[in-house]
Amino acid sequence: MPVALLLPLLAITAIGLAQTSLFSQLGLSALPLAIILGTTIGHLPQHQPNSQALLFIKFCQQKLLRLGIISFGFSLSFQQIIAVGWQALLLDIFIILIIFSIGSFIGIKLFKLPRDMAILTSVGSAICGAAAILATEASIKARQQHVTIAVATVVLFGTLAMFSYPIIYQFSGTSEQAFGIYIGSTAHEVAQAVAAGQTISQNAMQTAVVVKLIRVMLLAPFILMLTVILGKLDKTTTNNMSSKTKITIPWFVLGFIVTAGINSYATIPPFVLGTFQLTSQFLLAIAMAALGMQTHWKAIKSAGAKPILLALILFILLLVGGFYLNHILIDS
Template identity: 60%
Template sequence: MRTLIALPLIAIASLLLAQIPAVAHLGLSALPLAILLGVIYGHFNQQTPTAREQAFTRFCQQRLLRTGIILFGFSLSFQQIVQVGWQAVVLDIMVTTSILLIGTWLGIKLFKLPRELSILISAGSAICGAAAVLASEPVVKAKQQHVTVAVATVVLFGTLAMFSYPLIFQFSGMTDHNFGIYIGSTIHEVAQAVAAGDSVSGEALQAAVVVKLIRVMLLAPFILILSSVMMRKSKGQETAGSATRKINIPWFVLGFIAAAGINSWVALPPMVIHSLQMISQLTLAMAMAALGSQTQWRVLKQAGAKPMLMGAILFTLLMCGGFFLNTLVIPQ
């Protein structure tokens, strides 16, 4: 029963802590806080989980995660894309695609990491941090330790980026608006983009949030494409006598698109939108708390330095390569 009570309490605590100005200024949103609190709980809880507790943890990581992602679509609208300009959309696509391709190649070919882990780290770096990792996990059928390691890398380097970008602004020569686009197109998590943009100016903050949310919307087509690619690979590995597998369509991604569409064309009351966003945050926070509760230091230690080195390279590519693409694509 302990886990059944602890995970909801951790999620609620993370939501409340994220509202404290000092915590919010550090860019620690409810999701990273839920992971951190979950890790602490997991290390202090030495009791062997019961079958019911294990089932509840899986429910949080799978069902509640997908529900939260669908509801997160109500935070987005297609009008936001129009406001920021088509160049920012092209930029996001270029950054996301290049990081996914380069990261997957680095992980598999250079570092000889498992394919699943390479994809998870690349997705988290390219799209939207821990949420992208957990959304990709059921498609690639990754092991729990791979999910844990991937989340650790994107949280670490996303936090490092959050503190680095305000310093870079002083030497960038960019306007506030353009630097906000640079932040949104290259920083890992939404909360980290908010914190970095706010440290520059209000104009930078607004641009950073919109461009970052466009990257979040790219999670939907990415999951659909990834599902198709993984299915073709699995079929290619089947023997002639094996049964044909069903196509694993990530239906929650279609729900995410539908939610964004509803928010774009239907004038929902502000209270309804706020309520849906709060439910989304709560369900996602419970998913993160469940992940954190299963995170053990020995698992990260066993993974070795290669995943962290891969995350560091992708972080450098986002910062340096993203800066070059911004100056190339966005009108100065």
């Protein structure tokens, strides 16, 4: 089957599977499922892409990904931040900065991992899993193998974290709403926040989703800030100080902010809004399936234990450190 038909088919299959009770209870959204399906197909000998297919795969990973992120803005609104309170926004900002900073330091300085791999793993843990990794990859031009490894480790520990929340809640001694904030501020994926919140209560789930969506919204300014900082670092470390380093502005992130703003202040019919949201999910699922087809177990295995250990450390920091940070900022 031509890859131009195969990738949309994989995306549709992933979206359909995500709606079933089995996968929704596991907290597996369409994006992780799409990369699993793409990886499975990519390991079959009869589906090794030729040069023309590789061009289409690259198109999906870049152009369709950007369109999907822009469309995703229609799933968010600025009013959601106001409704949940400024403390939750501050908490999300702290979580993102702390997890990203510690993860980047450990990955680059201590584990000596490639810079883009450490950054992608840290971003995925700090903000919104695989979607954040793909959005950041488009800005820092990371190597394909490093993107694959970062997605695999974040999906693994994000799923493990989701199953940990009900156990933690039994010993937390916090209210349902407070624990919902904790879930939203530390869960890797939106679907995992939904699944974990449902095990507590409807109130906990709604709160978790709102706080999680605020973290997703912070992806846009974060990428802009990261792009500028990395551009300046690259400029100061170059040997030729007279040369100017071009800072590439990820315009699709600005598009993301614009669509979120439109959704915040314009009255959009529910059918149109649902169409935008479904389109976003479809485009992102295609991009993930394309990434999966480029994913090979040998490449992940060759990276060694350090990327997995980095993701594990961030997983522990989110659950333990995030819990105490929630206690300081929310419960106090």
